[in-house]
Structure formats: C-alpha cells, structure tokens
Amino acid sequence: MNVEIIIFYIFSLLLLSSSIAVVTVNNPVKSAISLVFSFFCSAILWLLLNAEFLSIILILVYVGAVMVLFLFVVMMLDINISQAKEGFVKYFSIGIFVFATIAGLLSYFFYNQFDNSSKNIITSIDLIGTDNTKNLGYLLYTEYLLAFEIAAIILLLGIISAITLTLRKSTTNKYQNPSQQVNVSKSERLRIIKDEGREK
C-alpha cells in the first residue's frame, strides 16, 4: 500500500476522533487541546495535498496564535460544567434543527460540487513556477488584489473594534511612566544623612 494513503487514514482517524473529543470531553481545557490537535491533523492532511504553504500557515496562525489565546481565556475562566449542562434538554430540539439544516446544506453543496468538479477548478491562471508559496503570493497580489485588500481591511476593522471595546481607562490601574522613570536624578531618590552621633 502507498505510504501517503496510510498517513492519510491515520491522520483522518485522529482528526475525526479529536474533533469528537472537542464536544464530548468534560474539561474545557482538554476540549481546547483536542481542537488544537484536530487543527494539527488537518494541517497534515493539507500537506498531503501538496498545499504546504496553507498547511504551515494553518499551524502558524490557528495553532500557534489563535488557540493559544483561546486556551488562555479558557484556563482563566472558572467554568462550571454541571451548570453549563443544565439546559441540555431545553436546547436539544433547537440543536437538532440547526444540525439538520447545516448538515443538509453542506451535503447538498458538496454533492453538487463533486458532481461537476471540473467547473470549479481554475485553469486559466498563469503560474510563475512549481513553488506553491510563490504562486499563491503572485496570485494574491495580481489577480485577487482587491479581494485580498478587502480582507485585510476587514481584519483591521476587527482589531480596532476589539481594542475599542476592551480599552477602558480604569482608575485602579497602577502604571509606571517609563520616561519619568528614566529621567530621575540622584537627588530625587537618594538622601545622604550625616550620622552625627558617630562623629563624636
């Protein structure tokens, strides 16, 4: 059997099991870690498809940055599992409805796409080489420049709005002003007292 196929099956199995673990594990930290692991497995699956740039970026951005912050928040919060599970029966019917809609839409979409997959493959773009990374960069900065810039602006907006939402001047915060700290002179911090008793 081909080595690639073996790797594919191993990591697909790991991906599926870790994705299931994300929703079934009781401890929120462990579930976040399962999510990290499932990202990692899917990155390896992408690598098998020769998409080395995307797979490394998936690890770099999602595993290396996004999930670290996520894990931070999850660790800091004191989540009560039994309380979170209370509304299970109440929300079960809604959950089933949402699940059915999404699964139906997805399977319909995928079925149609695989049906006429030849229409979805882009063939009329000139590439500059076999290097995946270079090709992607080339396309992003020529063919899809506008879409790329719009995505960048949306991300910038996201950053600005997140900062404005959380930035509140708190009066209890203690803050050192670095320029003031650097500019202190000796006379401000040090006082020489003559010990008069000793001199006698």
Place this chain on the structure above:
Amino acid sequence: MNTIFLILDILIDIIMVVLPLFLIVAYTTYSERKIIGFMQSRLGPTRVGPFGILQPIADVIKLLTKEVIIPSNASKGLFLTAPIIMLVPSLLVWSVIPLSEYFVIANINAGLLFILALTSLSVYGVILAGWASNSKYAFLGSMRSAAQIIAYEIAMGFALVGVLMAAGSLNLQEIILSQRGGIFNWYWLPLFPLFVIYLIAGVAETNRAPFDVSEGESEIVAGFHVEYSGVAFAMFFLAEYMNLILISILVSIMFFGGWLSPFESTFFESYFQWIPGFVWLSIKTLSFIFIFLWLRATLPRYRYDQIMRLGWKIFLPITIIWIFLEGIMIYYKVEPWFVI
C-alpha cells in the same frame, strides 16, 4: 524496496543530527556553568573528571534515575505530555537546518515558515505544564512566559519577513546562497536593526536571562516547571538548551551567511578554501551561544512591564519601519545586497 532505503537513509540522517545535538546540549550546560563561573570569579564545576568535564554526564545520570513525582490533583495525562510537546517542536526544527552546503535532512521550499510555525508551538508545552501541575507558582510562571513568548514572536516573525524579502526565498539554503560574497554581503549589515531585534527576541523566546521572568527564582520559585522532576524535568531542560542552540544557528544562517566563509572575495580566500562550511557555521553558532551565556552572567532581570513594553512598543514598530525601508532598498536595487 526503494521506500525502505529512503526511510533508512532519512533515519541515518536523523541520527547524525540528533546524537551530536544531545552531546552539544550537554556540553553547553557545562560551558555555561564554567563561563559564568569565570565571569563571576568562581570556578564552576571541578569535581567530576579533570576540570569537571564529566559533570554533564553525571547530571544526565542523576536526572534519568530520579523519580518523576506527579503532584496530587494534577491532570496526569497533560502533566506528562507537556514536556513532550515542549521537546518535539524544538527537535523537529532541526530537520530543515542546513548544516553545510551538502547536508540538510529535508531541503523544503517553505523552510523559514516551517521554522516559524514550529517555534510557535513550544508555547503549548509551557502553558500546559503550568496548568496541569495544579500549582499557583507553576501557573503564574506559565502565564508570564506565554504572554512573553507571544509578544516576542511577532517581532521575531517580522524580522524573518525582512530576511525572506532580502533573499527572495523561504528556502534556507537559498537564503544562505543569496548572501554570497564576503562578510559585508551578509544580511547583518543591511538588516542590522532586524538582526539585533531577532537576537534579543530570541533570548526572550527561550526564556533566558535577562528575560527569565517565567522562572524568576526570587519571585515564583522556578516557574512553569517547578513541579517537575527526573526525566520530565530533563526534557524541559533539553528543550530550553536546544532552543538556545537553535536561535544561535538561525541567527548565523539568516544574518551571518550560514556555512559561507567570511574570507570570501578577499585576499585570503584561497588560503581558507580547505575549511569545510560546517566549521564556519559552528564557529558562528558557538559565538552566538557565548553571547547568550555572557548576557546571562552580566545583566539583571528585566521587570515584567518593561519586557512587555519593549516587545510591543519598541521592537514591533522598528521592525515594521525597517521592512518598509528594506522594500525601498530592494526597489532601488541597493548594491551589493539587493541585486537580483
């Protein structure tokens, strides 16, 4: 049959890198204790073997034979996987490092990105070790360290962006080859601010003095690995020193021409032709390791808010500005670095 030979070949390559690496790590700890000892007017280890030269081997035996104590109420599985998560990425990165003009285990196209992605994974080891230990000191240490790693990773990434812009490639061999032509063609000169930032951010990434608030003996005992003992602690130790060597070798590859000879295109070029590239790379790497040890011996620990300020408010703007300037230099094809 061919696949089996290929796998065997790769295995031999891996052993050729990993075994010397472990040895180098062991003797980095020895030289650290010796060098810092001499800098502080002490002798360092002297007892085991002549000049204490067998000290690291004694240390390894001690660490391997000690019991791994698991704290009560610790999350056992995560407690034991955290050191592995810490160690694996720092070992894996070595697969793409070109050790000479001929030898690299995997000469992949996106080598620089691969390194960036893998070094960003080691933060999980730190966070999980702190959380799983079920100890306040360990958790505080891991929080400090994780925040610090995230802050400096961004500046580090931007410094790497500068290198890849200059080289026009993500492949490490090509990055080295694009620096050909003697000591002034290496990227430390046109990318000087990025080089300095990468070096300092590297110290911060490896949690070493003067940025070692995550260990901070006087404040939080020993940081995120305070509850670890025996082999589990040895793995953290190994990962820390491997990262130190890795940062040194990366600086020499990206800013100091890797295995290129410093006498290229000078009068002495032919005299030093016989020295293999690996020797030059080793000399450069060892001098950066020495600088790291030197820093630890001389500088006091930074205050935490100063570290954060340095990372976010000073390093990040400098890297962004220098990338813009570099873009201008590339556009006007400034000699001798940016001639493509």
